[in-house]
Amino acid sequence: MKPAPFEYHRPTTVAEATDLLAEHGDAELLAGNQSLGIVMANRLATPDHLIDLNTVDDLAFVEEREESVAIGAMTRHRTIERSDLLTEKLPMLPEAAEQIAGPSVRNRGTLGGSIGEADPAGNYPAALVALDATLEIVSADEEREVPVSDYFIAYMFTDLAEDELIAAADIPTDPFPPERTGMAFLELKPAAQTWPTVSAATAVRVDDPDADEPVVEEARLALANAADVPLRVEDAEAAVEGESLSEDALEAVAEAATAAADPEDEMHADSEFKVEVAGEYARRSLAASYDRATNIETDFDAPTDH
């Protein structure tokens, strides 16, 4: 037997799930089990109770709202990868989803599990920080909304209380009209079974995609695995806003990302290397977003395909 024994609970509604959380102190929520299963197999986690969210149908949805798209916590990577709505409105998310592991992990893993786990190397944490998402969090006696920027506090430490669960992420779409927006999720990954060394999530909105020199009205950049939390780099955003994208501006992006990055050493990549990758991938990812936002030929170094 790999995991230590535990009691298994199968709620069918959010209220049942939060009641179980309130009732049992040492409980873990079970989503896709693609992270929890591994720590439990290694007995790094030995919860007394598992509360399975896979039977809570109300948590699995992708829904268009007035000025946003909401994604339920139990939405699987595969659904995000293939959602037409997301591909049209928030293409960063399908691009982030399709690069996670292989298809059988993506058939199980969920948005909520990834946010719950809060690994700073995770794809969605960086994407949601770049997109200024709000998390909808529920407990037995309260519902609250938390901006993702306040949610990730320190390494795998979040604003979520023991008796709470993440119900959904609400992601604003009004800043990013598809016809003049480009988004990119670019990652460096040594092998499919590993997490990325560094990823760069970017979005760019231009004034006029058909202009000779489209001006960047708004830019977003968040880095994964470049610090103990997903890292938004506002200095880099400011460096490209208000003008047409130039090599000089991209150089400033790389410098700002490099200055902001403060990663830990890892076995396959020391912190110095990760800082360098953060700068280079920030640059490439923003150039790709600009390229996708505009209808002109740009001649910045083409981003490497994943």
Added chain:
Amino acid sequence: MSTHEITLTVNDTEEELTVESRTLLVHALRDQLGYTGPKIGCETSKCGACTVTLDGDAVKACTVLAVQTDGSEVTTVEGLADGDDLDPIQESFHEEHALQCGYCTPGMVMTTRQLLEDDPDPDAEEIRHQLKGNICRCTGYQNIVNAVESAADKTEGAAESTDDAEAESPPAKADGGEARSDDETPHAEDDGR
């Protein structure tokens, strides 16, 4: 210790069994029900040796709890061949020498099944992308990619539904004699790990 009575359908056969909460699907299949097609490699969702189909989706059976599959349909590699008639994917793996020791093969075949359902005519890059979660330590992958391409050629057009594919593509030659059937148990010693 908490146990659960569950019923699941494996390769069209209804199975009833009692599992602990912590019993992994791959252990239930192999140790309790005798479906040794799914192999155990990493037990942490990395290698893909344990891949089976759960209600139509390829999953790694080492990170699904058996109790979660109550009422579900599971297909293991044993469910693909019809007697000695291999299904087109198995046949292509055989013809293209896409295996050496064969340990990764059940998982590769089950992942290929999903791949061809999603995209009946994938190019080599797509095949490599979709097989990323399956590790082979012998072949160097090239023949596996060739086998998937050849299986795609055989099943194209019929791959919308696996039932069609199975019904429509009788194997060209029925010798199949020395073909691996993948359901033998050369690795029984990994029990209890």
